[in-house]
Amino acid sequence: MTQMDYDRHVDARAEQILAAVRQSGRNSMWSVHAQLHTQAEAADLADQVIEAVDRTLYEIVAGGDDAKLGGPFHILPAMLLLCRWEAVMDSAAIESIRSFFLEGVQARGNT
Numbered sequence: 001m002t003q004m005d006y007d008r009h010v011d012a013r014a015e016q017i018l019a020a021v022r023q024s025g026r027n028s029m030w031s032v033h034a035q036l037h038t039q040a041e042a043a044d045l046a047d048q049v050i051e052a053v054d055r056t057l058y059e060i061v062a063g064g065d066d067a068k069l070g071g072p073f074h075i076l077p078a079m080l081l082l083c084r085w086e087a088v089m090d091s092a093a094i095e096s097i098r099s100f101f102l103e104g105v106q107a108r109g110n111t
Contacts, residue, residue, distance in 0.1 A: 019034075027048050032045070033085070036084075042085070056077060057078060057097070068100050075106070082097050
């Protein structure tokens with residue numbers, strides 16, 4: 001197998017994985033990458049992206065009251081989503097992430 005063959009196999013497998021994630025039906029800040037990767041017009045996904053961001057960043061955390069609490073399972077996907085897709089993300093999703101970073105409280109939870 002040549003390097004070109006190997007690269008084609010890897011690319012084909014990556015596309016299979018992205019297709020499976022897209023078909024899952026429920027977006028998270030992890031899985032929305034697959035949607036953004038294949039969508040011709042990212043603006044068409046604005047509602048899905050903000051839903052994924054809000055579902056993750058504003059989940060109810062025991063003992064959190066109204067504070068924006070988050071640990072690595074909130075911070076890392078938010079950071080990666082913003083770093084990779086900021087240029088095509090809706091401003092509401094970007095603002096939610098930035099607000100979480102600036103006003104949130106790091107909580108390790110069980111990690």
